[in-house]
Amino acid sequence: MNQASSFAELVASRSPNLSRTEHRVARYFAENLHQILVHTAIELANAIGTSDASIIRTARALGFEGLDGMRRAIADEFSAQLTLPERLSRTILKNAGDLEQALEKTLTAQAEAISTLRSTLDAQSFRAIVHALTGAREIVVFGVGPTSAMTQYFCTQLGRLGLSGRALTSTGLSLADELLPLRAGDVVFIMAYSRVYRELSVLLNHAQALGLQTVLVTDSLERELAGRVTRVVTVPRGRADDFSLHSATLAFLETLLVGLATLMPEKTVASLDQLNRLRADLAGQAMTLPLTQSVTSDPRHGDTSP
Structure with missing residues (x-):
């Protein structure tokens, strides 16, 4: 990707040559790669608070022919992602045993995705x-x-x-x-x-x-x-x-x-009713009874433990 190993590194290397607006747009790009893949220049501009012309200008300032070229590069980066064991290893190293950090990062990432x-x-x-x-x-x-x-x-x-x-x-x-x-x-x-x-x-x-x-x-x-x-x-x-x-x-x-x-x-109700009837048939009489000691110990019911 333009001699950089990742989009984030590319933005960092080009930052000194960007205008203030371009720097703000580029930073948004680096932090929201998925948004670039699915939104138009106008939609991205509205999200950032700038013009669609600034979106295109920033993409070119980063070394791409335009927004489509930048999208292709980002898609290629996703395609070259690390394997699961490699990603897990890097995550473990970054968290350095800090469970609170792992909790906060994970819940934040899930909330942002939803x-x-x-x-x-x-x-x-x-x-x-x-x-x-x-x-x-x-x-x-x-x-x-x-x-x-x-x-x-x-x-x-x-x-x-x-x-x-x-x-x-x-x-x-x-x-x-x-x-x-x-x-x-x-x-x-x-x-x-x-x-x-x-x-x-x-x-x-x-x-x-x-x-x-x-x-x-x-x-x-x-x-x-x-x-x-x-x-x-x-x-x-x-x-x-x-x-x-x-x-x-x-x-x-x-x-x-x-x-x-x-x-x-x-x-839906008819299907769930049928599911419950089948479960009752499979569980037998114990299906309607609480799993107390008196039930599980009664030889007539057999072993009802999990």
Whole structure:
């Protein structure tokens, strides 16, 4: 990135040659990289309290042809992020055993990420996504690596609402078997970050060939994939030093679940009633009784300990 190893270092190296306004804008850039990826020059100007011309001028003063060039450089930086063990090691070293510092940084980063989500997700987009999911034959949720845990969680909760959710979490050739059952009427819900890896590209191509609606949840791929998906929701991953946090993504998933339940209350209640009946059948008589000593010690109930 213009001989600098990071955007922050680039800003620091160019600061002596920037005007006062450019320095203020550049500092905002360095502290809000995700905002640059998702907002226009006018939106950034309004957030900073300057003009869109100052936004473009600052990008050029930093050595880029314009705002788009700066966005590409920032996206490339996200793509070259450290591995999880490396990020954890750096975070541990920075906190130097200070648990209060770790607590404050992490909670602040999570709050900021959710605050950003509130500013990037508008009611119209949210409504469109909820309606698309309720009308799907099947909701196919894609997420690999650490994101696969959220994928499974989201699918479980969709099932409890009476919707059909299926997780795509495989990589390599195994993904082909998970893609094969895709059919017309399905909605593909994708959580992907940093780069367009092969599995993601194949999924998008296959979904497009079937004419399926696609929803992309990402922190940095909005512009790169905008023409290949139906809708994009930018959900920032919070950062506590070098450790990525997913609290905003989980908040968005649970907001969708509440929206789905709000849109189809009768179906949701019927499904939850059925879930409770199945639980009662599995638990037997003990399901209706408190787990007291008299219950757990009674041989007629068997062992009801966890």
